[in-house]
Amino acid sequence: MPENPTGPAAPQDRTPQTTGSSAGAATAPTGAQPTDTQPTGADMSSTGAPADAGSQGASILLREITKAYPGQKKPAVGGLTMEIPAGSTVMLVGPSGCGKTTTLKMINRLIEPTDGSIIMGDEDITTMDADKLRRRIGYVIQAGGLFPHMTVAANIGIVPKMLGWDKQRIADRVDELLDLVSLDPGTYRGRYPKELSGGQQQRIGVARALAADPPVLLMDEPFGAVDPITRQRLQDELISIQAELKKTIVCVTHDFDEAVKLGDWIAIFAEGGQLVQYDSPEQILKHPANDFVENFIGSGAGLKQLTLSRVADAEVREALTSPVDAGPAAALEALRTAQAAGTAPAGTEDSIVVLDSRQRPVHWFSARQLERLSAFPDRPDEDLPVVGERASLNDALDTMLVSSTSNAIVTGGRDRFLGVIGVETVMDAITSARSAGAEQAPPSPLGENTGPVEVTSP
Amino acid sequence: MWDYLVDRLPQILFAGWQHFSLVVQCLILATALSIVLAALVYRSGAWTSVANSVTAIGLTIPSFALIGLLIAPVGYGVTPAVIVVTFFATLPILRNAVVGLSSVPAATVESARGIGMSRMRTLLTVELPMAWPVILAGIRVSAQMVMGIAAVAAYALGPGLGGLIFSGLSRLGGANSLESVVVGVIGIIILALLLDLILVGIGRLTTPKGIRA
Ligand SMILES: Nc1ncnc2c1ncn2[C@@H]1O[C@H](COP(=O)(O)OP(=O)(O)OP(=O)(O)O)[C@@H](O)[C@H]1O
Numbered sequence: 001m002p003e004n005p006t007g008p009a010a011p012q013d014r015t016p017q018t019t020g021s022s023a024g025a026a027t028a029p030t031g032a033q034p035t036d037t038q039p040t041g042a043d044m045s046s047t048g049a050p051a052d053a054g055s056q057g058a059s060i061l062l063r064e065i066t067k068a069y070p071g072q073k074k075p076a077v078g079g080l081t082m083e084i085p086a087g088s089t090v091m092l093v094g095p096s097g098c099g100k101t102t103t104l105k106m107i108n109r110l111i112e113p114t115d116g117s118i119i120m121g122d123e124d125i126t127t128m129d130a131d132k133l134r135r136r137i138g139y140v141i142q143a144g145g146l147f148p149h150m151t152v153a154a155n156i157g158i159v160p161k162m163l164g165w166d167k168q169r170i171a172d173r174v175d176e177l178l179d180l181v182s183l184d185p186g187t188y189r190g191r192y193p194k195e196l197s198g199g200q201q202q203r204i205g206v207a208r209a210l211a212a213d214p215p216v217l218l219m220d221e222p223f224g225a226v227d228p229i230t231r232q233r234l235q236d237e238l239i240s241i242q243a244e245l246k247k248t249i250v251c252v253t254h255d256f257d258e259a260v261k262l263g264d265w266i267a268i269f270a271e272g273g274q275l276v277q278y279d280s281p282e283q284i285l286k287h288p289a290n291d292f293v294e295n296f297i298g299s300g301a302g303l304k305q306l307t308l309s310r311v312a313d314a315e316v317r318e319a320l321t322s323p324v325d326a327g328p329a330a331a332l333e334a335l336r337t338a339q340a341a342g343t344a345p346a347g348t349e350d351s352i353v354v355l356d357s358r359q360r361p362v363h364w365f366s367a368r369q370l371e372r373l374s375a376f377p378d379r380p381d382e383d384l385p386v387v388g389e390r391a392s393l394n395d396a397l398d399t400m401l402v403s404s405t406s407n408a409i410v411t412g413g414r415d416r417f418l419g420v421i422g423v424e425t426v427m428d429a430i431t432s433a434r435s436a437g438a439e440q441a442p443p444s445p446l447g448e449n450t451g452p453v454e455v456t457s458p
Numbered sequence: 459m460w461d462y463l464v465d466r467l468p469q470i471l472f473a474g475w476q477h478f479s480l481v482v483q484c485l486i487l488a489t490a491l492s493i494v495l496a497a498l499v500y501r502s503g504a505w506t507s508v509a510n511s512v513t514a515i516g517l518t519i520p521s522f523a524l525i526g527l528l529i530a531p532v533g534y535g536v537t538p539a540v541i542v543v544t545f546f547a548t549l550p551i552l553r554n555a556v557v558g559l560s561s562v563p564a565a566t567v568e569s570a571r572g573i574g575m576s577r578m579r580t581l582l583t584v585e586l587p588m589a590w591p592v593i594l595a596g597i598r599v600s601a602q603m604v605m606g607i608a609a610v611a612a613y614a615l616g617p618g619l620g621g622l623i624f625s626g627l628s629r630l631g632g633a634n635s636l637e638s639v640v641v642g643v644i645g646i647i648i649l650a651l652l653l654d655l656i657l658v659g660i661g662r663l664t665t666p667k668g669i670r671a
Pocket residue numbers: 069076094095096097098099100101102103254
């Protein structure tokens with residue numbers, strides 16, 4: 001189908017646009033005409049690079065794929081056509097048994113489609129060697145699916161090992177990835193999965209999937225098995241990792257709020273893999289296609305809109321900081337000096353955030369607490385109210401409520417300290433986000449069932 | 459008794475060594491056989507039940523009868539002993555290997571396949587290591603069992619301590635007959651304990667730390 005099937009590793013001109021298949025993409029959510037798929041072809045040319053070429057996302061096109069299990073009257077997925085723009089995150093949601101997992105697993109051919117074809121980048125992957133294909137597609141399942149008899153390092157290094165990387169390169173890559181998922185390489189690389197918390201296992205699962213730098217990441221309810229607070233952190237981390245790496249992510253979830261939070265696009269399915277609506281979170285919340293979608297979104301669609309406003313969009317204020325190496329006395333002095341000079345930021349004028357050598361917040365103390373400390377505790381404070389800059393304002397509010405504070409620390413990529421956000425700021429931002437709204441919607445990608453899409457075979 | 463022991467020490471030690479070596483070699487053979495068989499059947503429910511039935515029925519066959527039946531086609535000596543000992547050694551190991559392989563969580567296998575491991579690679583690097591503690595438990599049961607069966611195999615003039623027992627029993631009441639039987643039996647018990655100890659050690663060394671209980 002692509003008009004330009006052999007554009008090898010052309011400039012990545014389109015992939016960074018995470019919010020949709022750039023201008024000229026399919027203009028209607030459904031019933032697209034043949035020509036509408038052309039931009040997909042353009043995306044493909046930029047992402048046909050092999051997995052270990054530091055690839056960013058590759059586009060995926062499902063073309064009328066059907067999966068009929070033997071002995072079942074109706075197919076689990078029927079004639080689904082769906083375009084997944086390069087570098088975007090597409091969330092598959094829908095009631096239990098509607099075919100989300102089946103659709104996802106057809107992409108890496110853990111389930112072979114009964115009919116139809118799948119194109120990744122500019123390649124038809126329907127008939128290629130499945131094992132080779134899967135080494136180019138990251139796969140994350142609930143609880144990580146780690147191998148219990150292998151160390152964290154061995155788990156992460158498995159795909160690079162299969163691809164024949166040398167030992168040193170694998171070891172370096174493992175450390176780099178542990179770092180990416182906010183785990184200290186020295187502490188964790190030699191551990192076994194059973195020596196990790198659920199959230200840590202899930203992080204390792206993500207690191208393993210990213211090991212060989214695949215252009216595509218498939219996730220099946222990745223955060224289904226962890227508690228709500230851990231889930232929120234993992235979601236924030238995924239968002240910041242994705243901001244850095246720009247993979248094409250297809251993620252199945254039960255949780256519509258999670259879909260709104262993580263997705264550039266949300267695909268809502270009904271029984272039999274019928275794609276009911278495929279659009280941006282904003283559009284789905286504002287204009288649900290029908291009663292089914294409305295019911296699925298559930299009550300409080302208005303409230304869910306708040307999930308769309310990110311911490312980064314609100315005002316993040318400065319706060320006093322001090323390096324952990326300097327010790328409590330120096331921190332106290334810095335705090336007192338700022339207070340005396342009147343430069344202590346309003347709202348957090350009586351506290352100081354302690355940062356480690358990599359600018360990550362480890363403690364947050366008031367002057368009173370500092371006076372009583374002779375040394376900082378060795379372990380970072382696990383209960384710090386921390387939100388990622390890409391977290392939603394709802395999450396920020398949650399975090400403050402859970403730890404009963406009126407401020408939360410905001411962190412950026414790799415947990416670096418950015419500032420603090422106050423409860424008033426959140427409330428203000430919510431109010432203004434509500435009144436703003438109606439910016440023009442980006443065109444949504446192609447998605448439909450059984451409609452014939454006439455495309456020339458590659 | 460003591461004199462008997464001192465007089466015949468070289469022969470006894472030699473017989474003991476032969477016994478031990480027969481059992482160990484048959485165990486290795488049986489383990490390899492079991493793993494191959496288990497790998498062939500564990501994915502199919504039907505074949506798994508066939509394997510389980512065979513192992514259950516196999517264990518009810520009296521070893522003495524089997525060795526008697528084997529003398530006609532293969533003659534006396536080491537061959538029938540090896541066949542019988544390996545046959546019985548295979549049964550518990552096969553059973554455990556099938557159980558071990560099929561109790562590897564489906565999600566683990568799926569994630570192995572999902573990241574691009576071939577069937578064979580998944581079996582060798584994920585499923586077998588994870589099933590290994592269970593297989594090893596089967597090997598230990600097997601080792602205890604075939605220590606005794608190897609003695610019975612001496613009926614067909616096979617090697618080992620069984621010879622002492624049979625010769626003692628056949629001339630019971632004669633000089634040193636009781637001593638001969640007792641030394642044979644005690645020797646087998648000592649060897650069984652020794653082998654179990656070795657297997658525990660092997661278990662320590664070969665079970666990955668992440669799945670050690
Ligand atoms: N291996 C299989 N054999 C037969 N039918 C299957 C198989 N796997 C799934 N199905 C059927 O296909 C349909 C879709 O299943 P799928 O696992 O894709 O659902 P799902 O949307 O992921 O649901 P959930 O949210 O519960 O995970 C279901 O009706 C299910 O019963």
